[in-house]
Amino acid sequence: MSTPVDVPAAAAALRDSTAEARAGGTDVMARLSEGLAAAPFTDLHRVRELRGVEWRADGSARIGAMTTVAEIAADARLRSAYPALTATAGALATPQIRSVATVGGNLLQRNRCPYFRSAAFDCLQKGGDSCPARTGDHLHGTAVDLGAACVAPHPSSLAAALLAYGAEVQVEGTEPRPVGELYDGSDSGRDHVLEAGALVTGVALPVPAAGESAAYRRATSRSRAEWPLVEAVVRVVRTGGAVTEAAVAAGAVARTPLRLPDVEQALLGASGPEAAAAAVAPVPDLCSPLPQTGYKAVLLRDTVRDALERALEPLEA
């Protein structure tokens, strides 16, 4: 086990060994007990420079990879600049997970498919040659086909929020890349495209937009503490009461988080919540559900609609 204290040492430790990076540990430790991860690990908790929010001269923020989800949710300046991000951070998992889980770990966590998580099954994510969920139980599977045989939706809610901001992910030793390029929807073997040994150091957000309002919604059975059936992150920027910029991202429906450009286009010029229903009308046609996930097409549309109606509430004077 290695416990580097700075980024170069952490990057070197990851590069020179097969030890998986461990941040908050919430996903790694779960996989460890499921037999899907193995010690040793490269522990990142000593790398202080990876933690915290840095504000740049242009008013944009860079969030260190080891910043916890709870810290993001509670950060007043982030909430004012990037309300969709903080709303998402505050709504995922539970308080005692958010207090240790990190943004870097959230982006790189593995999927929640019970076939993947169970030692009783082989699957494409574990080197197998077929997806047992596709022929078996996939009630919580994908509803938008991006070309993968694997049907496990991507689990990262923060990825959907960061996608809605067009944020960039910083990986040590490489150029920053858009968060969407962290994932490949046609890949059945992995949940992100980074090579083993890569070190995510942070995410960089664009300059905040004035007049932004946002909402995050997830559809679940229980009121709290449940992985979403579908989730929606929406941002609208209004000028003179009319929408001049819109970003809509969806999670839990595909192998990657998705932007919904058709909905975004339809929102331009809208001025109130009543515009939401029409804007989301094309969503079911964007879906290509599996036998058991047909409900997600309608549920996604209406979850996006719910989020939009909240975001499009009239601004207070």
Next chain:
Amino acid sequence: MGTTVNGTPAQIGADPATTAAEFVRDGLGLTGTKTACNAGVCGSCTLLLDGAPAASCLLPATALEGRSVTTVEGIGNGAEHPVQRAFAAHDAMQCGYCTPGFVVEAAAFVDRHRAEHGDTAPARDEIADALAGHLCRCGAYPGIYAAVASACAGEHDGAAESAPPRTEAAEKASGRARYTTDVRPEGCWEAVIVRSTRAHAHVLGVDAGGAHHVDLLGADRTVRYVGQPLVAVAAPTAAKARAAAEQVSVDYRDLPAAADPAAARLPGAAVVHSTRAERGAAPSHSEGFVPPARWKDNVRGPFNMGWRSATAVKRIREAARRGDDRLVTGVFQTAVQAHTPLEPHACVARWDDAGDLHIHVSTQAVAALAEEAAERWELPRGRVHITAEHVGGAFGAKAGLRVETVAAVELARACGAPVRLVFDRAAELTDGGHRPASRTEIALLADADGHLSAMTMDAYSDGGVSVGGMVTTLARLMYGRGPRRLRDFDVVSHRPPGAPFRGPNGPQLLWALEQAVDDMAHRIGEDPIALRRRWDGNTKRHALYDWAAALPVWRERTAGAPPGRFRRGVGVAAANWMYLVDSATTIELVVEDGTVVAETAVQDIGTGARSVVSGVVADELGVPAGLVRVRAGHSDLPYAPASTGSRTTASLGPAARDAAAKLQEEARGRGAGTAGSGRLDAAALAALEGLRVRGRRRRDRRGYVTPFALPDGGTIGRGFTGAVHVVEVEVDTLLGAVRPTRCWAGISAGRIYAERPARNQCEGGVVQGIGYALYEQRRDDPLTGAVLTANMEDYRIPGIGDTPEITVHFHEEGWEHVTGGGVGLGEVSTIGVAAAVGNAVFDATGWRPRELPLRPDRILEGIGAK
């Protein structure tokens, strides 16, 4: 690596696989921190990391480096935190296994809230948000809401003025209460069960290498489900035991399997139990006696408990032919519900030098288990010593001699050391027991006067390899004497066996029957409560109907589905249950160190058995509660019933009263007490030091239904308990979520011995019923039958935010023939809840739900969302 735990420096070991929970529990012996789900879901393991709550089961111990850690033992800096007093005062617990986690999180929340807002009670939603990462399987959430709100309001800053409603509350709130999973004797070995990876196979050989092991497979050397125990291995440490388990190799010869219950009924399906002997040996998920029935391949039955069956069938056929609109028919389905108590099945066994057998076990049947163990290991009963000091939930899944005990005892003998065996959550959710799924076809016919003219029900229970479906049998006992055909079937498949679950078969029956009755009320244009009152001959339930009909929520409900996204609806359901008692129950009182100690073998699984005993004794003797102690949970103590069949309180209460009366009589005889009255103060107790008396459960007036005790010690008494639940829901028609907002639970179980724990149990019954209605569903791979919901993230039990505001109403009359005047309520308080939710959803949406659970996808499909 250094850290600080509860203010004391500690060193963290270097093993990267060690969790923070293992570090504090196993490394530091701070066993107040529990691990239940091991997936960061249930919150039992919550500790504070620099003051912020964190799930320690997923936290690497190494991450504690340089941090300040507070466990439940350190909350309040060595004194009691106001939250701990509040949890005790509001009875915010039942079994107590989740309590330390709740306390740790709530303490941080209360401190923060008071710092920010002063001494004000927060809104319900704020409390729910703060405690969203905690699960209580007993459903003690109403008490938790009340405790947290009042602690925030500064109401528990000083010592409590009166004893808490639950005798052992302070132990549970402080983390001092010791459960089987906390027991680790010197030199204890750890055991692991190796389970089948095949749905159906002959096991040709099992090679455990050099490990100490015990064979757990039956004589036919056949496995019938994925997860079936094959062999248990033991080693001096948990890591070595896991490694030994991984080394076990099993030689299977695969056989065709019927892992899907629908496929199991098809012609040519693989047969699960093919011989007479196998069928006889099939495990049962019912309590008590399973009546004989014929088998055809994988279908067992029918077992018919109706009367005038032919008349019932004829009337219903004719009504169908003429299109009678007073004929209600439907097919209702329920899902597999796992017990998943937060303390898993666990046993620590030890043979002492004299050959006595000592077993710590998480059981709901201490005395019965001692008998079974004595028989199994051929020991005199007095040489078997069962201990279950605290039991972290059971719900029916922890009765009898089960595999964890068999394996630990055998291995303890083989290893010459104490052996500890604890199910992991996957084993618990696979093989720990469940309420079978069911499919019930029902038809009800009303005559021109609106009376029940005929009823037919066919129920198919789906309990994997187990049998015991008696769903419709219970319909013999409700709604008068109209002709009825009641047929029960079991469909067996290559999936894990069920176990009795709180009101076995009851929820399945009522999900169908109480919705069909509701449907009938709408057909004939009658108020659903009024119709039930007419059909139901139970006079005690009549009182509950009158109470329910008078509730404002019922009187003011609006007919027809209102428009809009969020639709409110109100539903009602009635429930009926048997009254059981164990007439062999005895309690001894001994005056010891100036206090009265009540001794009973009884286990307290969260129902408040200790509180019943101490309350009765203190009341009878007229002494303060603080002068009565209860010594329980040990088989060397006087005989007590199993906590099954809602029989515990009805058995213990009168025995405790009888013992107290004898003590008083003795005191009077000796001239002790105030003016020789027998009223006992401290001086009188001092004079009686060492006195021991024995009380018995005296026979009911008019005797019992069964002349002799059943094999499990139970006797069926006269009279039926009753419940009427009124549930209000709000249906989000856009996103398909059903939110139960308020619930009224009317319970007829006679005199209530310990009001707050009884109410708590009824509230928990509502919570479990809501889980059954809305969330809980074991899901299996259709090909192999392997359980997919083998963790508590995927197997969803209700959280605090899913809990409605609950009002419990006790109707205490009608049980005067019962000694002590009160009977059990654990089962009747939960079995009708899901049906009331179903009827409320119908009221809200105009759509009649038929299949449980009411997931968003089903709601959306049902109401026709497009």
